[in-house]
Amino acid sequence: xxxxxxxxxxxxxxxxSNPQILVTASRAAISSEEAGVSATVIxxxxxxxxxxxxxxxxxxxxxxxxxxVSGARGTQAQLRIRGGEANHSLVFIDGIxxxxxxxxxxxxxETLTADGLGRIEVIRGPQSALWxxxxxxxxxxxSSADPLGGTRVTGFGEYGAHESIRAGGSATVTGxxxxxxxxxxxxxxxxxxxxxxxxxxxDGFENTSAGLLAVARPxxxxxxxxxxxLIAAESEFDGSDPLSFTRADTLDTSESETAALxxxxxxxxxxxxxxxxxxxxxxxxxxNRNLNAGNPLNRxxxxxxxxxxxxxxxxxxxxxxxxxxxxxxxEDERFQARDQQYFGATDQDRDRGRTGFVGEWRAHWxxxxxxxxxxxxxxxxxxxxxTTIRGTFVARVSAQLSLHASYGEGIAQPSFFDxxxxxxGSFVGNPALQAETAHxxxxxxxxxxxxxxxxxxxxxxxxxxxxxxxxDSATFLSSTANATGESKRRGIExxxxxxxxxxxxxxxxxxxxxxxxQQVSGDARxxxxxxxxxxxxxxxxxxxxxxxxxxxxxxxxxxxxxxxDLFPAQNVTLGAYVLASARIAYAVIPGIxxxxxxxxxxxxxxxxxxxxxxxxxxxYAGLRFRFGD
Numbered sequence: 165x166x167x168x169x170x171x172x173x174x175x176x177x178x179x180x181s182n183p184q185i186l187v188t189a190s191r192a193a194i195s196s197e198e199a200g201v202s203a204t205v206i207x208x209x210x211x212x213x214x215x216x217x218x219x220x221x222x223x224x225x226x227x228x229x230x231x232x233v234s235g236a237r238g239t240q241a242q243l244r245i246r247g248g249e250a251n252h253s254l255v256f257i258d259g260i261x262x263x264x265x266x267x268x269x270x271x272x273x274e275t276l277t278a279d280g281l282g283r284i285e286v287i288r289g290p291q292s293a294l295w296x297x298x299x300x301x302x303x304x305x306x307s308s309a310d311p312l313g314g315t316r317v318t319g320f321g322e323y324g325a326h327e328s329i330r331a332g333g334s335a336t337v338t339g340x341x342x343x344x345x346x347x348x349x350x351x352x353x354x355x356x357x358x359x360x361x362x363x364x365x366x367d368g369f370e371n372t373s374a375g376l377l378a379v380a381r382p383x384x385x386x387x388x389x390x391x392x393x394l395i396a397a398e399s400e401f402d403g404s405d406p407l408s409f410t411r412a413d414t415l416d417t418s419e420s421e422t423a424a425l426x427x428x429x430x431x432x433x434x435x436x437x438x439x440x441x442x443x444x445x446x447x448x449x450x451x452n453r454n455l456n457a458g459n460p461l462n463r464x465x466x467x468x469x470x471x472x473x474x475x476x477x478x479x480x481x482x483x484x485x486x487x488x489x490x491x492x493x494x495e496d497e498r499f500q501a502r503d504q505q506y507f508g509a510t511d512q513d514r515d516r517g518r519t520g521f522v523g524e525w526r527a528h529w530x531x532x533x534x535x536x537x538x539x540x541x542x543x544x545x546x547x548x549x550x551t552t553i554r555g556t557f558v559a560r561v562s563a564q565l566s567l568h569a570s571y572g573e574g575i576a577q578p579s580f581f582d583x584x585x586x587x588x589g590s591f592v593g594n595p596a597l598q599a600e601t602a603h604x605x606x607x608x609x610x611x612x613x614x615x616x617x618x619x620x621x622x623x624x625x626x627x628x629x630x631x632x633x634x635x636d637s638a639t640f641l642s643s644t645a646n647a648t649g650e651s652k653r654r655g656i657e658x659x660x661x662x663x664x665x666x667x668x669x670x671x672x673x674x675x676x677x678x679x680x681x682q683q684v685s686g687d688a689r690x691x692x693x694x695x696x697x698x699x700x701x702x703x704x705x706x707x708x709x710x711x712x713x714x715x716x717x718x719x720x721x722x723x724x725x726x727x728x729d730l731f732p733a734q735n736v737t738l739g740a741y742v743l744a745s746a747r748i749a750y751a752v753i754p755g756i757x758x759x760x761x762x763x764x765x766x767x768x769x770x771x772x773x774x775x776x777x778x779x780x781x782x783x784y785a786g787l788r789f790r791f792g793d
Contacts, residue, residue, distance in 0.1 A: 188256070190289050190536060191294055191489045191524050192440070192476055198526075198534045200556025200568040201291075202228070202606060202621050202657065208309065210669070213705030215712030215747040215761050217330055217351055219281065219306060220273040224743075225701045225716055227621075227657040227673040228288050228302075230723075232694045232772040233274070235358035236326075236779050238369025238399035241273040241555075245288055246623060247653035247679030247695050248301030248602075248629075252576055254291070256305045258377050258391035259446070260424045265497045266450045266466030268579040271304075274396040275420060277373050280330040280347030282309035288657075289623060290574030290604050293538040293554035296493065296520050300574030300602050300627075308377040308391075311336055311343030314793025324784025326366070328353035336792070342380040349373050357413070358776050359402035363415030367400040385434045391426040402776075403456070410729040411775045415457040424448040432476065440476035443471075450515045455490050461512065462503035468579075470495045489524040499580035510586050516546045534558040535633040542575070546583075547599050550575045568606045576600040582631055582644045594644045602627045604653075615663040624654035632683050649682030652689065672702040693735070694723035694773070710751035712759075717744040725774040741770035749788065756789045 189199040196203060204226040216222050220241050224231040230244040255262045255271040262271050279527035284306050291299040319333035332349025355368035376392045398419045405412040425447050432440030447470075453463040474491040496517040503510045524538040536556040542551050552573040559567045573672045585593040604625025611618050630647040647727040655677040663669050677697055680689035698721035705714045742767055749759035760783065767781035 186285060186287070187307075188285060188291070188295070188305045190526060191491060191522065191538070192487065194526070197560070197566065198528070198536075198558060200534070200536060200558045200570045201572075202288040202608070202623070204286045204288075204659075208282045209707075210703065210705050210714070211278060211281055213707070213712055213747065214703065214716055214745065215714065215749075215759065216278050216745070218273070219278045219284065221277045221745075222278055222284060223273075223286065223304065224718055225671075225673075225703050226286050227659055227675050227701075228623075228655070228677070229286070230677075230695045230699070230720075233778065234527035234773045235401060235776040236355045236367060236369070237353060238274055238355065238371065238397070239358065239367070239401050239776075242270065243273055243304075244693075245286075246625060246655065246697060247677050247692055248625075249297060249576070249600075249625075251579065252301035252574070252600075252602075254295055254297075254299040254303045256303070257393055257424070258306075258308055258375065258426065259428070259444075260391060260393065260426045260448060261446065261468065261470065262422075262424070262448065262669075264422070264448075264450050264452075264466060265468055265499055265580065266452050266464040269298055269577060269582050269746070272397075272420060272422070274369075274399065275371060275373075275422070276306070277349055277351065277371060279330075279349035279351075279373070280308055280334050280375055282305055282313075282334050283307040288553075289570065289606055290572035290602050290625065291554065292574040293540045293552040293572060294522065294524070296495075296540065296542060297518075297575050297577045297599065300576045300600065303309065307334060308345050308347060308375055309334060311345040311377050311379050312338055314338050316790060316792030318788070318790045320786055320788040322786030324777070325782035326353045326355055326368075328782075328784065329784070330784075333446045338793075341382060342378070344378040345376070347373075347375045348421045355400065356777065356779050357499050359411050360413035363400070364719060365400075365415065367402060368414070369397070369399040371395070371397045381433075385437055386429075386431045387433050388429045389427070391424075393422075393424045393628075395422045397421075397422070417455045417458075419453040419455070422448070422452065435478070438478055440478070442474045444477075457772075459504075461505045464502075465498075465500040467498045468495060469497075483530050485528040487524075487526040489522070489526075491520075491522040493520040493522070494518075495520070497586075501580075501585075505738070506588055508590050512584055512586070514580050514584055516544075518545060519543045534560075544577075544599070547577065547597075548741050550599060550601070564611050564613055565609065566612070567607075567609045569605070572603070574602040574604075578631055578644070589640070591642045597631060597644060598629050598646055600627065600629050600631055600646075617659070617661040620661045621657040621659075622655070623657070624652070627651040627653070630681075630683070647683040648685040649687060649689075650685070651679075651681045651691075651692070653677070653679045655679075667707045668704065670705075671701070671708040672700070674698075674700040691724050693724045693726055696723045696740075710757075712749040712751075712757070713747070715744070715746040717742060720770075727774050729775065736774055738771050739775065741768045742766060743768060743770075755791045758785070758786070758787055760785045772790050 182203045184196045228246045234240040251269040288302040322330040330351040334347040336345045352370040357364045379389045403414045403416040430442040449467045454461045472493040477488040499514045522540045538554045554572040556570040606623040609622040660674040679695045681694035682689045700719040703716040720782035722726035749757045751757040
């Protein structure tokens, strides 16, 4: 069934109902009214009102996103956009690519806090023509508070269930042509017993994060900037029995450290300038260590250098306006693995690189029609080269109604583990793997008024060369291979936003997802695991004088998962659940507020991953201050 419906971009969802500026819907910032792709923006007011501790709890409220957490906070958290895989989402934090080459090209969402964030942007659908590998399912861009938004100081402290402590703060200094924002936060908890059924040890976590974002504009038309982020996290979890390889109440611990830096410079930042140029360099380093009862098992390290340059030409021809963009990007990655449990048998050092060339043409054909065409060629050192395209079309039928359509392609590189991973007697990598590829489209319509927004989007995407696990019954070894079949993901996203009263904003959305996997060409397609067919969310924030209230409710429908404790492994059904949260804050004096918040308000017993328990209802209380602009 093809999904050819009238539908559109939800750029107003979970934010104000006014047009937003999107930073990843094009190679240069673009208004949501001109973007022909589905987008969601979560602004600072909504982030503060909800008070969630982790970014993934905000992201789960957006259309088309499925979240799987293997237990309590701090344990592995995976995010899938429109039925894609966990490594099909490209994540930026202050412009730094945060997919981890040492963790299977995934972003470690369990370590990404919401503290200090000023904005979250989600672009759904294949975006590799703009941003390269891993943007196969979509792009997520998180940003610190605006350093040019005024001088201010904020801080908070919180205590609650499971001996949880959370504290943090930020400082922004804005001067004549410059701004600096520094943030820091720490969170820790004794956690819950994930596997032991309440009789085992509690699995806790710690997370310390710090960030810096500095921007200077020495002239009216230029900008230089620096972004840096450091994350140190530790998580206790229950792994598997070393003899039976089934889930067990173990003393496993995962430790990670991630450090990242980005430098950039730009000329022509004034949108009326005919030319703009930008150059940037960024570096990310990560280290992940696994221990059991304090004894080291193994560790992986990864790093990524990325250098890029971009030229933009803006011009008008008669009644039409055009933007031409050319960009080049060089990326080099390194991977290192070391182990103690196999006496160094899995040790390895790997590296790879690629060069990407991008061209984009945006055009306004008068006041009604806008188009955007992008073409990218990636020259891989380790795989077959790839060319991807993306095209969008927007028609503003009236002041309130707009229609859009888009087509995009995506690619995802095999991870170093897929290629070269090795565990004696159980797993061996496949260095002959090729990149995964996808192509998809969406069509839609939106109705936008000052305080009201409604939209409907239909999408379909086909995945080829999917990297899957294979098992050799003769050698009893597992490995990886490119699937010969074609997996399909299609669905509908509906979004609604309204501001019915001064200070009150309400957003709601619903997603229907039909995600089917076909590993062998000609075989029947099977329902993908950990992707609910039906999901819905509602969120609101309200502010009146000294009172601030925020709340959300997420419905997650039934999902399939695979229980590997059974032999042979069997698919099981995970039950539907509703996850609700609420926060109430009151300013006792201007600039200082006390607050309380509750998570899992209905005390749901649910599992995101088969066999792993999740926290019940939990309450927290805290004090927050903000002085300045």
